[in-house]
Amino acid sequence: MGRKNNVSSSNAPPPPAPEPGQPEGEAPQPRPPVQVLYCGVCTYPIEYCEFGSSLTKCKEWLKEEHPEQFDKYYSEEALQAKIGTLSLEAQTKLEKDTAKAEAKAEAKADAALKKKMSSQITIKRIERNKRKHITAVHGLEAFGIDLKKAAKQFASKFATGASVTKNAQGLDEVVVQGDVSDEIVDMIEQEAGVLKGIPVDNVEIVEEKKKKGGE
Amino acid sequence: MFKKFQPSTDIAGHTPVKTSVQRSIRSALLSQWKIEPETLEAIWPKKEGLVHVKCREHVSIYTVNGEPLAFQHFDGPFYPTLRVIHKYPYILPMVKVDRGAIRFLLGGAHMMCPGFTSKGGYLPPPDEALPAGSPVTIHAEGKEHAVGIGITKLATEDIRKINKGVGVEVVTYLGDDLWALQSL
Ligand SMILES: [Zn+2]
Numbered sequence: 001m002g003r004k005n006n007v008s009s010s011n012a013p014p015p016p017a018p019e020p021g022q023p024e025g026e027a028p029q030p031r032p033p034v035q036v037l038y039c040g041v042c043t044y045p046i047e048y049c050e051f052g053s054s055l056t057k058c059k060e061w062l063k064e065e066h067p068e069q070f071d072k073y074y075s076e077e078a079l080q081a082k083i084g085t086l087s088l089e090a091q092t093k094l095e096k097d098t099a100k101a102e103a104k105a106e107a108k109a110d111a112a113l114k115k116k117m118s119s120q121i122t123i124k125r126i127e128r129n130k131r132k133h134i135t136a137v138h139g140l141e142a143f144g145i146d147l148k149k150a151a152k153q154f155a156s157k158f159a160t161g162a163s164v165t166k167n168a169q170g171l172d173e174v175v176v177q178g179d180v181s182d183e184i185v186d187m188i189e190q191e192a193g194v195l196k197g198i199p200v201d202n203v204e205i206v207e208e209k210k211k212k213g214g215e
Numbered sequence: 216m217f218k219k220f221q222p223s224t225d226i227a228g229h230t231p232v233k234t235s236v237q238r239s240i241r242s243a244l245l246s247q248w249k250i251e252p253e254t255l256e257a258i259w260p261k262k263e264g265l266v267h268v269k270c271r272e273h274v275s276i277y278t279v280n281g282e283p284l285a286f287q288h289f290d291g292p293f294y295p296t297l298r299v300i301h302k303y304p305y306i307l308p309m310v311k312v313d314r315g316a317i318r319f320l321l322g323g324a325h326m327m328c329p330g331f332t333s334k335g336g337y338l339p340p341p342d343e344a345l346p347a348g349s350p351v352t353i354h355a356e357g358k359e360h361a362v363g364i365g366i367t368k369l370a371t372e373d374i375r376k377i378n379k380g381v382g383v384e385v386v387t388y389l390g391d392d393l394w395a396l397q398s399l
Contacts, residue, residue: 030257033302036360044389045301045360051321052390081357090315097318
């Protein structure tokens with residue numbers, strides 16, 4: 001029952017051939033894993049895209065990336081066959097639900113974008129002792145920025161130390177040695193390196209004076 | 216088990232597992248899963264240390280090289296992750312739900328008996344019947360790959376006979392928050 005056709009067009013498990021470098025015939029070979037083609041959009045195995053909330057995009061992706069698989073899943077016959085024991089009504093309902101879910105997911109994505117656009121980035125200038133400061137940048141992740149990469153970029157740009165650490169609230173932030181707050185704002189403005197897509201209006205600089213007995 | 220699971224708040228920490236404990240986990244996996252030692256070795260090489268990721272509510276995830284391999288609730292049975300099951304579908308015995316149930320499963324529902332006993336469903340035959348409390352792979356009508364992993368709430372023969380209420384509790388499914396964690 002459809003068991004034999006592997007999803008990826010690659011190898012059906014070949015008769016066990018001894019791998020080079022293995023002691024002859026002695027050690028038992030591991031069974032090769034089944035190759036599964038996962039959707040580049042919804043991450044499901046492609047046969048489950050129809051249950052996700054991005055079917056339209058999933059189909060486009062599949063047609064583009066794996067045209068040979070597309071017909072297997074979306075040709076007229078395939079659509080007929082997959083209904084299986086489900087009644088026609090139930091199938092229609094399912095399709096309706098899928099369309100609804102898709103619309104909902106799009107609305108959600110819109111909302112997420114709005115939220116992202118209103119997220120705040122705080123650049124905190126923290127006094128370590130009289131002359132020394134560190135700069136803590138918080139909120140970059142809301143813009144989909146990899147904090148570790150950002151830290152690396154700051155470190156090489158300012159030839160100083162930079163790392164990702166948790167602040168007192170347990171949230172990740174990028175901490176850079178030295179006072180580089182203005183420079184970081186400039187970098188955000190110029191969309192340097194990984195710092196892309198942040199509206200400068202969302203960036204705020206704050207000062208933090210030395211606390212008594214602070215480390 | 217992984218509904219509304221947020222890595223940032225629901226993970227307490229990562230600890231490398233002691234070699235002696237790793238040995239006992241490996242032998243537990245070999246006895247609980249239907250997997251050959253050499254295949255397990257391929258997905259979890261002996262020289263790769265196992266990392267215990269402690270999560271909320273006594274859920275443990277075990278990772279190899281950052282990739283989730285198995286998980287466990289308290290000291291219950293070890294479940295493979297769904298991605299491992301996709302690669303090695305024979306590790307656990309399988310049951311199958313009809314097409315109508317797929318949507319509910321993907322919404323996080325437990326699986327009711329009729330989903331297995333209807334025409335599109337499947338339960339192991341009487342001579343391979345499973346007791347209650349058996350980890351199972353959940354397949355779906357018309358699909359090649361598993362959609363979830365669960366544990367039988369009733370013995371499979373009772374699912375057939377009683378045919379009412381929850382038959383299999385789902386512990387992980389396609390698209391849940393464990394699925395989203397490709398690496399830890
Ligand atoms: Zn998809």
